[in-house]
Amino acid sequence: MRALRRLYAAFFLGLFLLFLWLSDFKRLQGYAVDLFLQADPLTALAGWLTSGTLYQGMAWALVILLPTFFFGRFFCSWICPLGILNQFTGWLWSGLRPSEHYTLNAYRPSFRLKYYLLAILLILAAGGALQTGLLDPIALVTRSFIAGLFPAANAVGLPVYLQAPLFQGGVVLALLFIALIVANRILPRFWCRVICPLGALLGVAALVSPFRIRRNVAACTGCKKCLEFCQGGCDPHDRLRVSECHLCFNCLEQCPEGALRYGMVAEGDSVHRSLDLDKRRLLETVVAVAVFHPMANAALSSHAAAMPGVIRPPGSLPEADFLARCIKCAQCMRVCPTNVLQPALLEGGLNGLWTPVLINHRGYCEHHCVLCGQVCPTGAIRAISVAEKLGSPPHAKPVKLGTAFFDQGRCLPWAMHTPCIVCEEVCPTSPKAIWYKKVELPGRNGQPVALKQPYVDPGLCIGCGICENKCPVTDMAAIRVTSVGETRSSANQMLLKNGVPSR
């Protein structure tokens, strides 16, 4: 069983990495690279709470959740890439005596924490704030690979990205990932046992499973050998804690008496323990979050008012719906060819931490590219076609991310009598959204200087940001895009002819 589990673990970890590797323009050929994220029951449940729907591929989550009701938490040791990584690194570091393993693998009250975290995340979701992505293992490990490990691989010469990417705040994501891997040295599978809210959800589901590890009380001599390699800390030697058991089956192989087996109940089996939760603590948690959440909502954020720097990828839902869908997995940042998609810090408020925003200083939205919507597992960025993005028939208008504005105090032809109009050259729309007036101005010494002074046509500008990105005024461009005019918002508009704002 152990060998079989390792085979599955290697396969699913490999599959996960393969999907991440495939996620770019050159290799993405319609593969379901977001399968792991879509099959995540916590994402599905929380997303359903925030949005009222189980969006498309999220139904895959049932493939994980439904069998858990019958067979227990098989996902954690057999499929979950983070669980597999934790198991592997914990095993690497286990240079301990058996007696020490018994101590480490014994159940601890701290294992309750994950259930409280699950409660917090679900209450937030019920209130409309989707924050599961912060701690959901699939989103977390996806994000860590995309913004931490893969860029590092690129830096040492392994070309995972076609061009070396940079992510703002990437060091925080990297450090968090390193910390949770190193934590396995202190307590094996620390993350899975103590923190993981998805594990907690599956643990709750596993409570009713008819198939589980059973111990024949008569045959058991109480040697505790089963505990030496126990992955869940689920007390197989005693009254098994079903909600903690990862179904690694190590205990079965260790038992010298053959007293342990996996299956339905039989005569002589030990009884099992239910969920270990402090009801008062749970109630306190629920009340605290229920009080905190409206207070947090009373803070100014992109959710409450349009923010100039919160420019979302093409096809993104309106901000409130976007935040109700985005799990911060960073898949969109993986496929973005220009690296313009960056994990937000607090530009849009606390709620939007690590959600994708366009930072044109770094890249720009490639005119014919719609890859981000194709890999978004939750539909926060809708999968749009190139025709829809460009507004070619039958679509009436192109998708607008924002509008570009000239900073005439920094623009070379406007402020410094210097020819330029790089912005006009690179503008991808046809006709170009940037146009110019030919002027002849007296220079400093009175000599006339012929110049082309550029303007933005706000009706044509799509906010792609290539003008800002290629502007020769490199530290802070003389033309900059803000979110106003974005297609996805009926409120964040400035032009009367585009319709009177409904809010």
Place this chain on the structure above:
Amino acid sequence: MLRELALAGGLAVGTGAGGWLVFSREPVRHDPVVARTLKDFRVAADPHYPVLAVVRGQRVEAMVREAVEKLGGMSRFIAKGDTVLLKPNIGWDRQPQQAANTNPEVVAALVRLCREAGAKRVQVSDFSLNDPPRCFQRSGIEQAAREAGGQVILPGQNDFVLTRMDGQMLKEWPVVRFLHEADKVINIPVAKHHSLSGCTLAMKNWYGMIGGRRNQLHQDIHTSIADLASAMRPTLTVMDATRVLKRNGPTGGNPDDVSEENTLVAGLDEVAIDSWSLRFFDLQPTQVPYLALGHARGLGTPDWRSLNVVESQIG
């Protein structure tokens, strides 16, 4: 006592010697960067052949063959075992019919001609403005060049070497290293509109071989174009005017801006080729200052009428 003295003296001498060795007036030590000089890729002029060959027609491959044949055949330009660099315009994430990039069939035909002439390696490269992998793929040039036996190279950050340009604006500038490594170079521009320079033709195509802060060059675009054309002297130039982008260049994007002209202009004189091609944009050589600059520097003549130009029409 003697031991302590010897030890202290040794340390003092060692410290002093170490300090003297690493002492410098420069705050940070750097290896001196030596700028390399570009080769002149031209072959000897030959009065037997025309300076410009204009071919009109529908079949691109045949047109390319005809144009090169009129100029003396590929063996005049390419020797056996040469490494040839082809420089089409692959600047934008656009499809061939949008005419923002060189027609892939022209590139493929030239790859084949070079191979037939015995070139050891035929490389195709350009430094795109949009995302390079997308530009190479969607322009159709990557696939066409590969299938024709060419080697497609996307320049990375480390593929640029500082190069002496000795121009008026451009003194030293980073240039794609494949240009230094090639034996022969063929310029394959596409005729396009451009707001600042009036048009993007052969001389301006050299932007795609340089790195650095090339968006600064707009500030004196005509001198920059002349500087680039003075530093980079190709073996052969084949201007793609099969489809011409008449407006909203150099990016295009709208099929309405594209005109089917079904023309190729090949030759050795970039100034003459560019001047000849101005007809697509209703411009006169006097309206495009970089042509006069090029003429003044001896790069060629804008007066193509004075040259031996052969025109032919094929099926």
